[in-house]
Amino acid sequence: AVADAVRLAETWLDRVTDVPAATTSSVAWSRAEWVEATGTSWRRLVEPIADNVVGAIAQAIPDEARAMAGPLIGMLNQAGSAMFSQQIGQGLAGLATEVLSSTDIGLPMGPSRVAAVLPHNVEAFGEGLEHSSADVLLYVTLRECAHHRLFAHAPWLEQALVGAVDEFGAGTHIDVEAIEAQVREIDPSRPEAIAEAMQGGLFEPRRTPGQQHAVERLETLLAFVEGWVDEVVSQAARDMPSAPALAEAIRRRRATGGPAEQTFASLVGLELRPRRLRDAANLWAAVRDRQGPAARDAAWTHPDLMPTAADLDDPLGFASGETVDDDFDAALDELLAGESGEGTQDRDDEPGTGDAR
Structure with a gap:
């Protein structure tokens, strides 16, 4: 049997x-x-x-x-x-x-x-x-x-x-x-x-x-393991x-x-x-819904690609790739672009730059 x-x-x-x-x-x-x-x-x-x-x-x-x-x-x-x-x-x-x-x-x-x-x-x-x-x-x-x-x-x-x-x-x-x-x-x-x-x-x-x-690291890893198994088995069955x-x-x-x-x-x-088995299962299900089964499974190929304990609080954010770090990077890029624009404007106002403008 x-x-x-x-x-x-x-x-x-x-x-x-x-x-x-x-x-x-x-x-x-x-x-x-x-x-x-x-x-x-x-x-x-x-x-x-x-x-x-x-x-x-x-x-x-x-x-x-x-x-x-x-x-x-x-x-x-x-x-x-x-x-x-x-x-x-x-x-x-x-x-x-x-x-x-x-x-x-x-x-x-x-x-x-x-x-x-x-x-x-x-x-x-x-x-x-x-x-x-x-x-x-x-x-x-x-x-x-x-x-x-x-x-x-x-x-x-x-x-x-x-x-x-x-x-x-x-x-x-x-x-x-x-x-x-x-x-x-x-x-x-x-x-x-x-x-x-x-x-x-x-x-x-x-x-x-x-x-x-x-203990927290162990519990988080076990949650991701059990959550992935739950997600895959629920799809299979x-x-x-x-x-x-x-x-x-x-x-x-x-x-x-x-x-x-x-x-x-x-x-x-x-x-x-x-302890957070349900949250982990929801996270893997969200990744499958947003990016497909291949993305859900690819996260396991290297520990650096894995979600963290913080991602369990925002599974949709992890699934969409919109993490806090990404938001920070986007804001920083915008700030730098703004400063660059101000510098360009200052140079444009200098004498002899009219033709270039």
Whole structure:
């Protein structure tokens, strides 16, 4: 069923975009297979954050706590790493019960050029939507294939997303004052006291301005990715009666996030969620209406051609090419032309210029 859905999805997508198909095979994953197949990608995303969290903990422990903990301080890093790893594993196990495909979080987490869908989760997602299971599977597959096309079409995109995650991890900071306040309440005679404090959020990272910038950059990129996929899939499935309702269900799901996604976000402090998905979809639709599908897709060929977060507030302006910078340039040209005209007039008034005039 997944193989049939992929073939049909690619045919439909070919009608609405010149971005070529990027999948060469298809597979139906179980939840366990999703964890195994995406493990390498998750490690690439999570390890920088984990390393920086543990490192920040070691650097932020006050001298008072070091003296009080004594030999236990050497065990702290090991305990922190083990606890963090265990929590990440639990978070991924929870996500495995919700993800629908290999690109469901907005990044290509599975093998390259493999369209992968989790039928069991797709069936669970479709419950209560009052649409056939075949329609739900096809719509999810359309999104999976569209994601693969986009990431193959824009080779810079994946690294830009991963780079934002790395930037977030590198900015990890531990609130030393908060630690000092709580450490005073730890009973040094109880070795398990530090572990209990860690579980209670003693060493929870505080988001820094640098991390906030990374999060905003990540959310904006994810919004443009998901918005483009929404736009292209809506065009491909426009003759599918259930498509609008399924699109809305997907948007609500991505906007709110499920319990497992929220759990993972609380563990690493990072939400892989496009907050302005609708605005981004409207922007790409406006570009298609004003300039055609080719212009919508060409913006992905280089990051300098991409819209910015500010363009989400004025999608029609971006679609028409009438940005604030363009208005500024036009006003500057007009001003310079006026000054040039005044200079010409002054020269015309000089003696001996009558014939030239």
